[in-house]
Amino acid sequence: MTLLRKANLFTLVSMLCCALKFCVGGDVITATEHIQDPGSIVSSGGLYKLGFFSPNSSANRYVGIWHNKIPAYSVLWVANRDKPILDSTGVMMISDDGNLVLMNGKKEVIWSSNVSTSITNSSAQILDSGNLVLIKGSSSSVANDSGILWQSFDHGSDSFLSTMKLSTSVRTNEKHVFTSWESPSDPSIGSFSLSLELLNIPEVVIWNGSTLYWRSGPWNGSVFIGIYNMRSVYLDGWTLVNDKEGTIYLTYNFAEASYISYFLLKSNGIFVQPYWHEEQNDWQNVWLTRDSLCDVYGTCGPFGICDTNTVPICSCLRGFEPKNIEEWGRGNWSAGCVRRSSLQCERIINGRTKAGKEDGFLKIENAKVPYYAVLFSPLEDQCQKLCLNNCSCAAYAYDAGIGCMYWSGDLIDIQKFSIEGADLYIRLAHTEFGEKRDLRVIIATAVIVGTIVFIVLCFFWRKLKKRRAVRRRTEGEASLEVSGENMLGEKLGKANVQELVLYKLEELATATSNFSDTNRLAQGGFGPVYKGRLSNGKEIAVKRLSKASGQGFREFMNEMEVICKVQHQNLVKILGCCVEGDENIIIYEFMPNKSLDTFLFDPLKREHLDWRRRSNIIDGICRALLYLHRDSRLRIIHRDLKASNILLDEELNPKISDFGMARIFEGNEDQANTRRVMGTYGYMAPEYAMEGRFSEKSDVFSFGVLLLEIISGRRNTSSIEEDRSLSLLGFAWKLWKEGNALALADPKISVRRFETEVLRCVNVGLLCTQLAKDRPTIPTVISLLHGEMVDLPSPNQPAYTERQPIQHTDGSEQSQNRGSINVTLASIEGR
Numbered sequence: 001m002t003l004l005r006k007a008n009l010f011t012l013v014s015m016l017c018c019a020l021k022f023c024v025g026g027d028v029i030t031a032t033e034h035i036q037d038p039g040s041i042v043s044s045g046g047l048y049k050l051g052f053f054s055p056n057s058s059a060n061r062y063v064g065i066w067h068n069k070i071p072a073y074s075v076l077w078v079a080n081r082d083k084p085i086l087d088s089t090g091v092m093m094i095s096d097d098g099n100l101v102l103m104n105g106k107k108e109v110i111w112s113s114n115v116s117t118s119i120t121n122s123s124a125q126i127l128d129s130g131n132l133v134l135i136k137g138s139s140s141s142v143a144n145d146s147g148i149l150w151q152s153f154d155h156g157s158d159s160f161l162s163t164m165k166l167s168t169s170v171r172t173n174e175k176h177v178f179t180s181w182e183s184p185s186d187p188s189i190g191s192f193s194l195s196l197e198l199l200n201i202p203e204v205v206i207w208n209g210s211t212l213y214w215r216s217g218p219w220n221g222s223v224f225i226g227i228y229n230m231r232s233v234y235l236d237g238w239t240l241v242n243d244k245e246g247t248i249y250l251t252y253n254f255a256e257a258s259y260i261s262y263f264l265l266k267s268n269g270i271f272v273q274p275y276w277h278e279e280q281n282d283w284q285n286v287w288l289t290r291d292s293l294c295d296v297y298g299t300c301g302p303f304g305i306c307d308t309n310t311v312p313i314c315s316c317l318r319g320f321e322p323k324n325i326e327e328w329g330r331g332n333w334s335a336g337c338v339r340r341s342s343l344q345c346e347r348i349i350n351g352r353t354k355a356g357k358e359d360g361f362l363k364i365e366n367a368k369v370p371y372y373a374v375l376f377s378p379l380e381d382q383c384q385k386l387c388l389n390n391c392s393c394a395a396y397a398y399d400a401g402i403g404c405m406y407w408s409g410d411l412i413d414i415q416k417f418s419i420e421g422a423d424l425y426i427r428l429a430h431t432e433f434g435e436k437r438d439l440r441v442i443i444a445t446a447v448i449v450g451t452i453v454f455i456v457l458c459f460f461w462r463k464l465k466k467r468r469a470v471r472r473r474t475e476g477e478a479s480l481e482v483s484g485e486n487m488l489g490e491k492l493g494k495a496n497v498q499e500l501v502l503y504k505l506e507e508l509a510t511a512t513s514n515f516s517d518t519n520r521l522a523q524g525g526f527g528p529v530y531k532g533r534l535s536n537g538k539e540i541a542v543k544r545l546s547k548a549s550g551q552g553f554r555e556f557m558n559e560m561e562v563i564c565k566v567q568h569q570n571l572v573k574i575l576g577c578c579v580e581g582d583e584n585i586i587i588y589e590f591m592p593n594k595s596l597d598t599f600l601f602d603p604l605k606r607e608h609l610d611w612r613r614r615s616n617i618i619d620g621i622c623r624a625l626l627y628l629h630r631d632s633r634l635r636i637i638h639r640d641l642k643a644s645n646i647l648l649d650e651e652l653n654p655k656i657s658d659f660g661m662a663r664i665f666e667g668n669e670d671q672a673n674t675r676r677v678m679g680t681y682g683y684m685a686p687e688y689a690m691e692g693r694f695s696e697k698s699d700v701f702s703f704g705v706l707l708l709e710i711i712s713g714r715r716n717t718s719s720i721e722e723d724r725s726l727s728l729l730g731f732a733w734k735l736w737k738e739g740n741a742l743a744l745a746d747p748k749i750s751v752r753r754f755e756t757e758v759l760r761c762v763n764v765g766l767l768c769t770q771l772a773k774d775r776p777t778i779p780t781v782i783s784l785l786h787g788e789m790v791d792l793p794s795p796n797q798p799a800y801t802e803r804q805p806i807q808h809t810d811g812s813e814q815s816q817n818r819g820s821i822n823v824t825l826a827s828i829e830g831r
């Protein structure tokens with residue numbers, strides 16, 4: 001009996017030993033040690049693993065490399081991309097001719113390293129860089145490159161790892177390219193590839209098959225000037241190396257070895273930088289090429305310019321007009337634009353008697369320069385003269401790292417950024433500049449005529465509106481009392497129903513695992529928000545009005561009404577709703593990066609918010625507010641603007657959410673009173689918090705507070721270490737008075753590089769938090785932030801400077817959406 005037990009124990013131990021040796025012990029494959037599905041080898045530092053995997057629920061098996069220590073593994077390299085093994089009989093081994101091969105159960109070679117010279121005693125090793133190398137002799141002899149017969153780094157898949165090379169040979173034009181997967185679940189070679197094109201000035205390009213899909217713009221010695229935000233705090237930098245053998249390659253390194261990240265060409269052609277987010281336990285993407293049509297090569301055709309902030313995104317450069325005006329109007333921009341008036345050279349060639357004056361140049365700031373530049377001089381002051389002297393020069397630009405560049409022929413793929421980029425000078429006939437006076441007369445006439453027509457129209461419209469408004473108000477109030485559902489029906493009737501999907505409760509219950517707590521994203525003011533995944537795989541956010549409270553129905557209805565009427569890239573999008581029994585549910589698009597406060601007030605995540613990103617977030621919020629206050633057909637006051645109501649998409653673009661308290665202003669109403677003051681302490685303007693008066697200006701106040709939070713990375717409710725009696729506003733004001741406003745900025749921002757911008761933002765933040773009469777409007781805020789006004793007004797003391805007593809208990813810092821408070825002013829106003 002005991003003997004038997006001992007024997008059992010022994011076999012168990014020996015089996016364990018064996019398993020340990022087999023799975024953990026090795027980082028090599030040799031003539032005698034192979035790996036058989038599902039075996040694997042792990043690099044000596046434990047960072048990378050080579051093994052068998054199935055990318056989707058199919059039985060297809062591939063050999064690949066992935067991060068060993070990360071639960072949500074993403075495959076970095078695949079051996080048999082186009083040839084899966086259909087069962088789990090695969091073996092990775094060293095063949096008789098010394099090559100590393102993958103065989104299936106029938107001993108057919110599925111994949112081979114395919115080194116031609118026959119070698120004996122070779123072995124393969126997985127290194128801590130993620131590289132799989134085939135070397136002469138046995139392991140641990142890879143002291144230098146000379147022993148390497150083959151390496152996976154020379155045969156990249158879709159992932160560009162640190163120290164890998166994206167190379168092109170100058171002489172043979174032979175390229176090492178990265179190719180995308182066919183789809184996220186199919187590693188076979190997809191249609192997109194990434195390569196380094198040398199042209200005149202090196203440029204990284206993504207191809208869709210053989211068509212140009214995206215380009216980085218020229219390399220200036222430290223960045224590609226057509227990508228903005230290319231620098232990352234974690235990157236030691238990109239380098240372009242011209243090695244001795246006539247090969248030019250691009251490579252990069254991480255400054256911090258512990259940072260787990262790489263670059264990836266996704267199957268949809270987008271090039272991103274995933275990084276491992278420790279707390280969220282998931283990969284997050286930092287974008288390089290953005291998922292916008294402007295990033296697609298030549299979207300606007302020749303002489304068109306793309307700007308994601310305009311509608312439509314394409315327009316012709318000044319001095320040009322659509323080549324095919326009908327197609328252009330239909331949004332088919334492929335034909336591009338043509339020059340309106342011919343240049344001096346053409347006039348001479350055409351033999352006109354008078355060639356007229358010399359051409360001029362139109363400056364476009366923050367531009368992504370067009371494709372295929374020619375270099376011609378290193379001296380900035382020569383650019384314009386040289387361009388004028390060459391009839392084929394259509395545009396020029398200057399970069400300190402490159403020199404003068406010019407373009408001939410069609411100018412394709414110009415994009416307008418809001419920051420960075422280069423100054424691009426477009427050559428135009430002198431007549432395009434000389435018509436200002438005539439233009440002024442035309443504009444003045446148009447304005448006068450327009451105003452008259454407008455006044456007449458307004459007159460009639462208001463009459464009509466008044467009659468309707470009276471009717472609607474009586475109906476609306478009655479139904480609120482009677483039945484909520486009827487009212488919803490009515491509101492939906494008014495809203496844009498075609499686009500709104502009515503979901504079934506059952507469907508939503510399945511999508512959110514029965515509204516389980518694990519799926520809960522946040523606790524909103526009037527009910528929880530859940531993450532859900534529909535049966536088609538689409539991720540959604542589901543806000544369920546809590547039944548228990550019996551409260552918030554009004555806000556629910558309000559949100560439905562407001563959000564159905566607005567549509568803007570910086571407002572969160574509603575996908576549908578569900579009204580069944582006493583359930584009232586709104587379905588929104590899912591925002592993978594949660595809300596701004598989870599980033600901004602988290603010491604680690606904050607690192608990712610460099611100044612560019614912060615200023616992008618500020619810009620987005622401004623655009624949304626401009627839309628709400630001015631540009632949409634309605635005028636909407638949000639009333640609860642705060643960091644937790646700013647959601648962030650995959651690329652950290654902001655979207656304003658939560659319209660539960662928003663108010664639509666009718667006609668020329670521009671201020672209203674309420675006895676039901678709702679909002680969040682610290683963000684509420686004094687006239688609103690105290691007297692219930694709200695207007696555009698009260699949103700501006702909240703925006704000002706938000707702006708200071710974004711700059712400083714501190715909560716407005718946090719206590720200021722330097723002086724505990726001060727609020728964030730008070731602290732900002734104190735520093736401002738001392739002339740030390742830069743000290744407010746988050747140390748995570750490299751303030752020196754962006755000194756003027758940061759100062760300007762603090763200034764605007766303080767202007768926004770003054771008393772209502774002194775606050776700027778949002779259009780003014782935008783001009784101020786963009787530096788369109790040379791002299792910024794100096795702010796007066798903000799409305800509050802002392803710390804407010806915190807009125808709502810706030811024990812749950814981790815909950816995403818801190819509830820808004822609700823004060824009834826009945827006692828103040830009496831009733």
Ligand SMILES: *[C@@H]1O[C@H](CO)[C@@H](O)[C@H](O)[C@H]1NC(C)=O
Nearest residue numbers: 109110111112113114115116
């Ligand atoms: C190995 O390379 C040769 C040419 O170099 C090619 O003809 C052959 O198909 C390759 N074999 C495999 C298994 O990839």
Ligand SMILES: *[C@@H]1O[C@H](CO)[C@@H](O)[C@H](O)[C@H]1NC(C)=O
Nearest residue numbers: 031119120121122136137138
């Ligand atoms: C290969 O390795 C074996 C055992 O390690 C050794 O006996 C043999 O000489 C080696 N052959 C060559 C060509 O290096």
Ligand SMILES: *[C@@H]1O[C@H](CO)[C@@H](O)[C@H](O)[C@H]1NC(C)=O
Nearest residue numbers: 141142143144145146147148
């Ligand atoms: C690589 O290592 C081998 C032996 O370890 C040595 O003979 C050779 O000179 C080294 N090559 C380089 C380029 O360092």
Ligand SMILES: *[C@@H]1O[C@H](CO)[C@@H](O)[C@H](O)[C@H]1NC(C)=O
Nearest residue numbers: 056057058060084185186187
């Ligand atoms: C799994 O991948 C294979 C290709 O490797 C593909 O043919 C198949 O459709 C995929 N299955 C699913 C469910 O995506």
Ligand SMILES: *[C@@H]1O[C@H](CO)[C@@H](O)[C@H](O)[C@H]1NC(C)=O
Nearest residue numbers: 191208209211213268269296
């Ligand atoms: C890539 O090219 C193919 C074939 O030309 C085309 O069908 C597809 O739409 C293109 N993909 C993108 C994202 O443009």
Ligand SMILES: *[C@@H]1O[C@H](CO)[C@@H](O)[C@H](O)[C@H]1NC(C)=O
Nearest residue numbers: 323324327332333334335336
């Ligand atoms: C776009 O316009 C061009 C001519 O300007 C035409 O040839 C092409 O068919 C149009 N494409 C579509 C999708 O309408």
Ligand SMILES: *[C@@H]1O[C@H](CO)[C@@H](O)[C@H](O)[C@H]1NC(C)=O
Nearest residue numbers: 374389390391392393407408
């Ligand atoms: C003008 O530009 C064309 C086209 O790039 C080039 O071939 C030609 O050499 C240039 N001429 C002069 C005088 O620089």
Ligand SMILES: *[C@@H]1O[C@H](CO)[C@@H](O)[C@H](O)[C@H]1NC(C)=O
Nearest residue numbers: 220221222223399400401402
């Ligand atoms: C390249 O451009 C970037 C951004 O415009 C600039 O900061 C950098 O100094 C330039 N590099 C060189 C070598 O001029």
